[in-house]
Amino acid sequence: MTHVDQLISNAPRLRDDGCIAWPEGPTKPVLTASAIHIWCARLDTVSQQLDGSNALLSRDELRCAGSYHSDLHRSRFVAARSMLRQLLSIYSGIEARALRFHYGKYGKPSLADPDPSLKLEFNLAHSNGFALYAFSLNQPLGIDLERIQAIPDLMDIASHFFSKAENVKLGRLDPIQRQQRFFQYWARREAVGKCVGEGLTESGLKTGVSSAHVEDLFPLSGYAAALATSNSQATLNQWGYHLP
Numbered sequence: 001m002t003h004v005d006q007l008i009s010n011a012p013r014l015r016d017d018g019c020i021a022w023p024e025g026p027t028k029p030v031l032t033a034s035a036i037h038i039w040c041a042r043l044d045t046v047s048q049q050l051d052g053s054n055a056l057l058s059r060d061e062l063r064c065a066g067s068y069h070s071d072l073h074r075s076r077f078v079a080a081r082s083m084l085r086q087l088l089s090i091y092s093g094i095e096a097r098a099l100r101f102h103y104g105k106y107g108k109p110s111l112a113d114p115d116p117s118l119k120l121e122f123n124l125a126h127s128n129g130f131a132l133y134a135f136s137l138n139q140p141l142g143i144d145l146e147r148i149q150a151i152p153d154l155m156d157i158a159s160h161f162f163s164k165a166e167n168v169k170l171g172r173l174d175p176i177q178r179q180q181r182f183f184q185y186w187a188r189r190e191a192v193g194k195c196v197g198e199g200l201t202e203s204g205l206k207t208g209v210s211s212a213h214v215e216d217l218f219p220l221s222g223y224a225a226a227l228a229t230s231n232s233q234a235t236l237n238q239w240g241y242h243l244p
């Protein structure tokens with residue numbers, strides 16, 4: 001291999017929107033206190049690898065999966081939960097099917113039997129066949145993923161929920177950029193709401209005020225994503241799992 005070939009093969013892969021494509025993740029990631037690990041997975045590929053198996057899921061999760069009318073949505077739910085269990089198993093050392101979840105007042109999942117020496121924190125989001133996961137030690141997290149799409153009354157929604165400054169910025173953009181920015185603002189707020197465990201509340205959406213540190217993420221072309229955490233110094237590791 002020539003020096004030039006080596007430079008090309010080591011260069012980060014660029015997506016068609018010019019962003020750096022997230023590389024495939026390691027099989028044995030090691031999480032440290034100063035890091036946050038973020039994974040983005042294509043759920044239909046996870047589903048194919050599971051080969052129709054629901055074996056990792058609890059009875060409650062299977063009941064939830066059974067409530068989906070569409071096969072596609074059911075298999076994506078199973079894939080998202082199976083992938084969550086597999087990743088949590090790697091980080092916690094607990095067998096994937098043995099993991100139990102506790103749910104907060106507004107539905108935020110956490111580990112029911114956490115290892116006090118590890119304090120593993122996680123959160124996830126899914127949209128249109130992709131799932132985004134965040135893991136850390138000791139730092140509560142919120143993550144969101146939104147597919148960017150046309151909304152006819154975008155500026156009305158923005159004027160209701162976003163700040164004056166955000167509305168001014170949106171108003172100055174061309175329609176395509178406005179759509180992208182709208183979903184970025186939305187993802188930031190949802191990530192903050194999920195970090196504190198409340199999800200999206202009318203007041204949280206309106207104020208957007210929080211002590212959480214918010215980072216925009218760019219896992220996929222055509223999607224907006226954000227991470228909220230209390231640790232502004234954390235190193236972010238971002239990995240893909242069979243992304244386009």
Ligand SMILES: CC(C)(COP(=O)(O)OP(=O)(O)OC[C@H]1O[C@@H](n2cnc3c(N)ncnc32)[C@H](O)[C@@H]1OP(=O)(O)O)[C@@H](O)C(=O)NCCC(=O)NCCS
Nearest residue numbers: 106107108109124125126127144193194195197198199200
């Ligand atoms: C949390 C919430 C923002 C999720 O919105 P969404 O766009 O539908 O879904 P996302 O893809 O962003 O996230 C879904 C994941 O967030 C997690 N989650 C659910 N509730 C959460 C909460 N309150 N805080 C943080 N994370 C939460 C779950 O892991 C869920 O994945 P699952 O389907 O595997 O269980 C929304 O459900 C909400 O606002 N909930 C709180 C409000 C409430 O009280 N709802 C009634 C519940 S009975």
